Amino acid sequence: xxxxxxxxxxxxxxxxxxxxxxxxxxxxxxxxxxxxxxxxxxxxxxxxxxxxxxxxxxxxxxxxxxxxxxxxxxxxxxxxxxxxxxxxxxxxxxxxxxxxxxxxxxxxxxxxxxxxxxxxxxxxxxxxxxxxxxxxxxxxxxxxxxxxxxxxxxxxxxxxxxxxxxxxxxxxxxxxxxxxxxxxxxxxxxxxxxxxxxxxxxxxxxxxxxxxxxxxxxxxxxxxxxxxxxxxxxxxxxxxxxxxxxxxxxxxxxxxxxxxxxxxxxxxxxxxxxxxxxxxxxxxxxxxxxxxxxxxxxxxxxxxxxxxxxxxxxxxxxxxxxxxxxxxxxxxxxxxxxxxxxxxxxxxxxxxxxxxxxxxxxxxxxxxxxxxxxxxxxxxxx
Amino acid sequence: xxxxxxxxxxxxxxxxxxxxxxxxxxxxxxxxxxxxxxxxxxxxxxxxxxxxxxxxxxxxxxxxxxxxxxxxxxxxxxxxxxxxxxxxxxxxxxxxxxxxxxxxxxxxxxxxxxxxxxxxxxxxxxxxxxxx
Numbered sequence: 198x199x200x201x202x203x204x205x206x207x208x209x210x211x212x213x214x215x216x217x218x219x220x221x222x223x224x225x226x227x228x229x230x231x232x233x234x235x236x237x238x239x240x241x242x243x244x245x246x247x248x249x250x251x252x253x254x255x256x257x258x259x260x261x262x263x264x265x266x267x268x269x270x271x272x273x274x275x276x277x278x279x280x281x282x283x284x285x286x287x288x289x290x291x292x293x294x295x296x297x298x299x300x301x302x303x304x305x306x307x308x309x310x311x312x313x314x315x316x317x318x319x320x321x322x323x324x325x326x327x328x329x330x331x332x333x334x335x336x337x338x339x340x341x342x343x344x345x346x347x348x349x350x351x352x353x354x355x356x357x358x359x360x361x362x363x364x365x366x367x368x369x370x371x372x373x374x375x376x377x378x379x380x381x382x383x384x385x386x387x388x389x390x391x392x393x394x395x396x397x398x399x400x401x402x403x404x405x406x407x408x409x410x411x412x413x414x415x416x417x418x419x420x421x422x423x424x425x426x427x428x429x430x431x432x433x434x435x436x437x438x439x440x441x442x443x444x445x446x447x448x449x450x451x452x453x454x455x456x457x458x459x460x461x462x463x464x465x466x467x468x469x470x471x472x473x474x475x476x477x478x479x480x481x482x483x484x485x486x487x488x489x490x491x492x493x494x495x496x497x498x499x500x501x502x503x504x505x506x507x508x509x510x511x512x513x514x515x516x517x518x519x520x521x522x523x524x525x526x527x528x529x530x531x532x533x534x535x536x537x538x539x540x541x542x543x544x545x546x547x548x549x550x551x552x553x554x555x556x557x558x559x560x561x562x563x564x565x566x567x568x569x570x571x572x573x574x575x576x577x578x579x
Numbered sequence: 580x581x582x583x584x585x586x587x588x589x590x591x592x593x594x595x596x597x598x599x600x601x602x603x604x605x606x607x608x609x610x611x612x613x614x615x616x617x618x619x620x621x622x623x624x625x626x627x628x629x630x631x632x633x634x635x636x637x638x639x640x641x642x643x644x645x646x647x648x649x650x651x652x653x654x655x656x657x658x659x660x661x662x663x664x665x666x667x668x669x670x671x672x673x674x675x676x677x678x679x680x681x682x683x684x685x686x687x688x689x690x691x692x693x694x695x696x697x698x699x700x701x702x703x704x705x706x707x708x709x710x711x
Contacts, residue, residue: 221589225597229604303612322612335600336607345600555582558589 212359217554219352219359224551227353230346231547233332234403235540238525238533240325245290247324250307250317253291257311259284260292262448262463263441264313269294269306270440272315276304277434281463285310287530295321297467333410343414350407357400360393370394382556389549392542399539406523409515419516425472425492425501434466436496444473447498451475451491454503461486472501481506483527484517 236243245251265283269276276296283292291307298304303321308314334342361367371394375387413419436443444463452458457479464474472492479489484506491503509517521527525536587594 221586222591222593223597224586225590225594226600229597229601320612326612327608330611331604331608335604336611337603551586552582554589555586559582559585 209363209365212362216356216359216363219356220547220550221554223349223352224547227349228544228547228551230332230349231540231544233328235537235544237325237328237332238537238540240328241286241290243324244319248307248317248319250319251291251293252316253285253289253310254316255309255311256288259310260308260313261441261445262460263443263445265292265294265308265310265441266444267441268308268313268315269296272306272318273298273304276306277465277467279465279467281465282461283308283310283463284461286461291316339414344411347407347411347414350404350411353400353404353407357393357397357404360390364390364393367394382553385549385553385556389546389553392546392549396539396542396546399536400543402522403543406519409519410523413516419513420510422487422490422504422513423502428470428472428494428501429496431469431496434468434471439495443495443498447473447493447495448475450493450498450500451503454491454500455479455489455505457505458489458491466495479505479507481509483521484509484514485520488513488517 260283262281262283265281266278269278269281273296276298278294278296280295281293283294285292290310292310292313294306294308296304296306304318305321305323306318307316309316330336332346334346336342337345364370367390370390373387373391375384375391377384448460448463451460458475459477459479460475461477464476466473473495474487474490474492476486476490478484478486481489488506488509489504492501493499494501506517525532590597
């Protein structure tokens with residue numbers, strides 16, 4: 198009974214078996230990864246809902262970075278600030294400064310983005326971190342967890358391809374309403390097929406970017422951005438007289454270096470050999486903030502290096518595109534909503550697929566039903 | 580649930596392996612970082628002379644979750660203690676969700692501040708802030 202090319206029935210049968218086997222064996226892990234990834238789209242917002250200190254209370258002209266920095270110093274004089282998100286990514290969020298305390302804890306400090314008033318602190322590990330780490334590498338070491346998760350992209354693509362072969366004339370199914378007047382196995386199947394069809398554009402984006410993460414993990418990462426020039430020697434991560442005004446001056450230097458730079462994040466030095474890095478967007482499509490950056494010597498306030506997302510090579514460009522496409526962040530809230538909805542659809546495909554399998558296989562232990570099934574199966578065999 | 584039981588049976592080792600991975604993931608989550616700030620790791624501050632107001636919402640003494648919020652002009656940490664010895668530490672202006680034991684009785688003390696906040700157990704009304 199070997200499969201012969203040109204035998205569509207046999208091809209469909211094989212594809213159905215493959216589709217069914219993949220869905221059955223991988224459904225639990227796949228559902229977990231898809232669900233955590235879907236929730237991760239709004240993970241920052243979940244934290245925002247849970248923590249009042251993360252909410253922006255006033256609207257208006259944003260305070261300067263220096264004002265936020267000084268407020269962080271005032272709230273945590275002993276803390277070492279190493280990361281700042283200001284202005285906030287959304288107008289309803291507070292500005293964030295991450296600090297390391299003398300005890301070695303990492304905290305997130307939250308500030309009113311307009312008044313720079315300190316609103317409170319939360320732990321570094323939060324819902325967003327849990328969802329990110331669970332989704333990305335199952336909390337395992339990266340070299341173990343990332344391959345386990347990202348390898349699921351291959352069965353995901355295979356399930357899509359085999360599903361299309363099994364679903365005859367699938368292009369007619371985009372507007373097929375589920376038949377809710379039929380038994381659950383039928384209408385669940387209708388929903389499964391409908392969701393799958395509408396996810397045809399989304400699933401490859403998620404799967405291919407996942408495969409890219411696997412490539413990165415296995416040695417195919419893009420070349421690093423140019424290293425900054427050597428900095429003036431200093432004894433501490435930041436000079437003793439470095440304050441908010443100095444920070445504002447440094448940011449102005451960065452803006453003069455990259456005039457199109459819309460500053461989004463700051464990386465403050467954590468050791469004497471490191472620069473202050475001002476990151477943001479310059480209009481280059483689908484790149485992370487770190488792809489547009491100016492490194493500043495915090496002692497001399499001179500530029501130690503800079504790069505612009507427009508100057509990236511092909512390899513770096515692919516690497517930079519992966520996150521915005523996988524996370525759905527490239528278009529702000531609108532694309533995140535779309536990513537969340539289709540993430541729910543993919544998660545639903547995994548759940549409905551396995552339930553349909555269960556309904557197909559499961560036979561209630563009823564003598565009459567058993568006889569019927571036996572007769573039907575015998576007839577089919579004959 | 581029976582169809583799902585059939586499904587899990589048919590998954591065989593794949594099902595158990597998946598559950599093991601997910602269980603390991605959840606078990607490892609606490610090691611990734613504390614979900615709450617451990618204020619006992621931070622230095623105590625001298626709060627003397629600073630104005631302090633304590634806001635609460637919820638019923639203290641019933642065992643139900645209670646929100647406590649401290650406002651102060653002190654820029655660092657505050658330490659708050661229940662009189663039964665359960666210690667809670669908060670930072671100014673931050674809402675704190677905590678579960679007060681059902682047998683907790685009446686008085687919060689803001690250590691080092693010279694401030695005592697009196698609370699009548701079981702009453703849903705704001706506490707009085709008393710400056711000693």
